[in-house]
Amino acid sequence: MSRFSIFTKLIATLFILLIPILLLFAVSNRTSTRVLTDEIIKVKQYQIETFANQLDELFFRLDTYKKMLYESTDVRNLAYPDLLDDVLDKYRINRTVSEEINRLAGYGDWKAVIAVLYPRTGIVIKSNSSLNALPKQFPAQDTFWQYYSDPNEDYFMEILSYPENSAESGDAHMRVLLKFGVAALRSALSEFKGNGSGDPFLYHPGADPIYNYTVNVDQIDEFLPRLGEIDSSMESGYMLLKSDKTRFQVHYQKLESLGWYLVDYVPISHIMAPISRNQTMFYVISGMLLFMGAYLAFVMYRNIQIPFRKLIQNMNLIEKGIYSVRMVDKPKGEYRFLYEKFNSMAAKIEKLIEDVFKEQLRSKDATLKQLQSQINPHFLYNTLAYIKSMIELKEDKAAISMTMNLSKYYRYTTKTGNRMVQLKEELDLVHFYLEIHCMLRDDFEFHIEVEPQMGDLEIPRLIVQPLVENVILHSFNNHSEYGLIRIRCWRDGTMNHVAVEDTGTGIDYAVIDSIRRKIHSSNEEIESGLKNVHQRLRLMYGGDSGLLLSQSKLGGLCVELCWSGREDAS
Amino acid sequence: MKPAVIGIVVMLFASLLYILYSNFGPDASNKPGIQNANTADKQVEDAPASFVTLKVIMPGDLSVRMGDFVENELNDRLKKDLNMKLELTYIPWSNYQQKLELALSTGENYDLFWYGGPFVSVYYTKGYIQPLDELLNQYGQDLIKHIPDENFKQKRIDDKLWAIPSQAFTSAGKFSSVMVRQDLLEKASMSEIKTIADLELFFKRMQAIDPSYYGYLETDRGHEMLWRELTDRNYSSLDERMLFMVDEDSGEILSYVESDLYKQVAHLRESWVNMGIIDKNLVGNPAAKIDQENAGKLLFRVGAVSRAMENLQTARNADPNARLREYYLAKKKPKFITTPSNEAFMITAASENPERAMMFMNWILQNKENYNFIIYGVEGKDYELENGKIKQLTNDQLIYEWMWRNKDYFLAPASVEDDIIDDMLANDENSRISKLFGFHFNEASVKNEMAQVMAVYKEKIEPINFGLASYEEYYEDAIAALKKAGFDIVFAELKKQFAEFQLQH
Structure with a gap:
């Protein structure tokens, strides 16, 4: 397993998940942007085309008025006042023409000044009586919606003279004039602006643009040089311009009537702003996801991968038999629990192994001691001497009995193969042992009481014998009375008990206490049979097992073996 | 983590x-609110919640500065103060009535419009306008404060208020004075005008100096100016249609076109045409007549209490030395107040935002600051104050000053001489309330006859008024046609209504 395997795998997975999404998003984003841009172009072109048509229509309608007036008999008649001798007639025609002009000028929302000039009489009939309604000077030629600059207000004007082609020679009898002020156009542009987005204006190369009232002049000034690039043969179109990081679609549509261009621009960046914001947001979220993913992988690597690897290393050590290893630098959370369990497991294993090893040692020790006692020349001499005496006394039965006991005792003691024996077998050994000593000394008797169900109980070999031996060696030596040894085996709940009592020399508490201390001491230097028994019991059956010393009701010492019987039950 | x-x-x-x-x-937050007229429970002082566009019809032409001013400064202020914007539709003077009535009759969604006082009863009859009492009480406290009660009375019909008399200024004898070019009068070695003969002399002397000078602008009205001298009686015209008049002393309503006074006026006009005071070539061409005034070629015309002040700028554009002054013929005769405020702002019946219209009008008279702002524009940019007089920096008019002229806020133009201002302020001295005051002729019952009468009047009587058609030659035919059209029925109805009116007052 490589060092960063999980980490790298996680990162790789994240990339594999994110990259297709990012690609998909980028593609769909480009598509929607393109579709939207196309749609904006279409809508904007339609808008300005419609508005341009409205303006064209207006100017052509006004042109129609011009022709209507031009064709009107009344209007022409006024050019020749001499032919109308009647004052009333002249008044009525004057009034009719004036009313007609006013009526025409009143139609529609956008007002033009309509006037009929009679150069020969100097009379002017016009629809607007304002001070600057008409220019001071009129162009000599006939014009069609020509642009004029004027300090008061720029305007478009068209003139038609009667008779035809009379304007050049300067002898026109009548001229029909229509003037359309820029203010009305600006209002129209403002109104158009109010109905939709954009910032429309009218543009003609070489003239000041005509703006709406709420124009962004600075912005348009930036466009103006570029507008010069419009191909004059083009009726309409659009160009993409950029200023101050904002991209603009600049649309233009030529007004047929005026020859000017209606220009409007769309800040495409602004319109696209929500989309690009979404885009940015998506990338930010992706970045966050990536970051969080990497962080998660790192956290996993640090909190799972590393402790896990340490655990495996230590497992390997345990496998090799090094039980002293422990987990250090415990992390927080679940791994701490696992580490603790590992440590307690290792400790338990170590302890168990130690206990088994020690028990084996002590068991060997006990066997050795017993063997030593067996080959005690004194013991052997005594028994053999006894047998010889009995034979000499013709006490065959006693000789035979001794021989049998001795032989059974030795047979039992030589069966060293099994570490564990049944309680009844151990008690048999004790029985033989005591029988031998009984015969030799003839100063005590013994009783063995066993609860029937305990006979088959497995106990460590040679665990009762040392206690009996102890009694024989110490209790009856300087004792003249007839003694009694009682051995009782009983079960009390889960605890098994084997007590060895004697009637030997009374023993006081202080002595019992000193023996008890000796037994419970962990000092390896102190060697005794009782201590050996005690420690073997504890190793095999745990802390609540062991050797109890007390004064016996019989008068001597009571040594009691206690061990938990749970292992046996299971 | x-x-x-x-x-x-x-x-x-x-x-x-x-x-x-x-x-x-x-x-x-920038998006304008949904247009909603439910603002009745809102306080006047607070800007109402919904943003509204108030559509107003104005006479004349939108000046360049006005277009700019409305779009920017004015609407910014109105948005802040009233949460509304103004959309002005200008109808040229020459066909104001025709286009206005077309707009009103077709129910176009305009909110507010201006017209002369006499039209209030006409539009009331036609149902073009709505009553204003509740709106005025709720939103028009400043209007009530700055406009005299009599002015309101005059706009009441059937106990309801139908128009706001926007102008509150001196008005006695309106249209019965004559305004002359004082500088030219002095050039003609004259100091003042007292009689018709003075006017004729003035014309003759000026003709001798420069024949291009033109005499007299109005050919349709201006009869009352002459009445002051031509008769000993005190007459006031019912309205500007010059069909009927009232005798201020007897309280009798009379048929003017059938009177001897009419004959005198017609003869005088005829003589003026012959003298050249009235230029017969210009009579049917109103725009050309105004051109003459604009060109500084006009010697005199009918005055209107404050016309000397109002027209001074126009006169000075043509002649920097021009001065104007108004005179009353037969100065001793009393002046009559028929219409204390001839200007009337009416809210259309079809208005979607009548509350805002009233709020807007109230806003104008709310304080001097608003008043100066909407009439003169931005101080320093559009006008300056010089010794308490106003000096306009642009020739472009914003909201017409005469529409909202108010005695509490009036600012004299810096260019106008003090004597003209004094004339104006003292105009109502020696004045009497006219018998016509508060009377409105309800034409509903005779509207067909009235329409026919007006058609005949225009065709047959007007040329006699103008002095183009000889009284002797054309009058009989004209008056016969007028009677055939139902003049007597109209006259009878008028007399009936006027008698009822007199009983009530």
């Missing part, structure tokens, strides 16, 4: 939220 990591995540999240919401906030 470490605090640093939590911090980074929180920061990323916060920036994400910022990106999400930052661009939407201001946009939303």
